[in-house]
Every structure is written in C-alpha cells, then in structure tokens.
Amino acid sequence: MDDPRPPRALVCADEPGLLHAVRVMLEQNGVEVVATVGTGDQVVFAARATDPDLVILDLALSGALGLRLVRALREAVPDAAVVVLSPFESLRGAAVRSGALELVGLRDLRRLGVVVNHVLGVHCEGCEDLP
Numbered sequence: 001m002d003d004p005r006p007p008r009a010l011v012c013a014d015e016p017g018l019l020h021a022v023r024v025m026l027e028q029n030g031v032e033v034v035a036t037v038g039t040g041d042q043v044v045f046a047a048r049a050t051d052p053d054l055v056i057l058d059l060a061l062s063g064a065l066g067l068r069l070v071r072a073l074r075e076a077v078p079d080a081a082v083v084v085l086s087p088f089e090s091l092r093g094a095a096v097r098s099g100a101l102e103l104v105g106l107r108d109l110r111r112l113g114v115v116v117n118h119v120l121g122v123h124c125e126g127c128e129d130l131p
Contacts, residue, residue: 074099
C-alpha cells in the first residue's frame with residue numbers, strides 16, 4: 001500500500017526572503033514543511049527530530065559548518081535527500097561528494113523546483129515565481 005503521507009521537508013536558511021520563497025513553493029506543491037531552522041547548530045537536531053524526506057540547506061546559513069554539515073545530515077537522516085543552496089555553483093562537485101543530491105545556485109532558484117520534482121515526485125507549480 002502506498003504511503004498516504006505527503007513528502008516532508010526541512011528548510012534551513014536564515015535569510016527571510018529565501019526561507020519564505022522556498023517554503024511557499026514546497027507547500028504549494030503538496031510538500032509538508034515540518035520545520036525551518038535559521039542557524040547551523042539547529043540543523044542536525046531538527047533533522048533527527050522531524051525525519052524529513054528532503055532537507056534544503058543554504059550553505060550560507062549562520063553557524064553552518066559548510067559541507068561538513070552535509071555529511072552530518074547524511075549520517076543523521078540517511079534516507080533524506082539533501083539539496084544545497086549556494087551562491088557558489090562551483091561547489092557543486094564538492095557538495096555532491098559530501099553527500100548532497102544536488103547544489104542549486106541562489107541565482108537560479110527556479111531550478112530548485114525541478115530538483116524537488118525529481119527527488120519527491122511532485123510537480124512544481126509556480127516555480128517561475130521564485131526569485
């Protein structure tokens with residue numbers, strides 16, 4: 001029997017506009033945002049507490065340990081897909097080697113909808129409205 005529960009996401013960002021845009025996009029597409037965190041030291045705790053299907057992590061998050069935080073997330077919630085947001089798209093290879101499924105550039109947040117669709121199987125309505 002299929003799991004009737006909607007996909008669950010943890011969103012980790014400290015910039016209010018980014019947090020809001022990602023949250024709205026996810027919720028409009030049937031993804032339950034189970035928690036949002038604004039500092040790096042809260043990320044692993046929140047992931048363990050909420051057991052999300054998807055973690056969206058802004059690498060510029062205050063107090064984040066960069067790609068070490070991706071590795072810590074993969075250990076804490078190994079079944080969750082981790083998608084990294086960064087202004088530095090050149091970090092894509094390093095992010096993937098650290099355990100992230102993908103890195104999405106902050107200048108191309110519309111692409112986040114494509115990645116979410118791929119990971120969770122949800123269609124991204126309104127992705128063109130992302131910054």
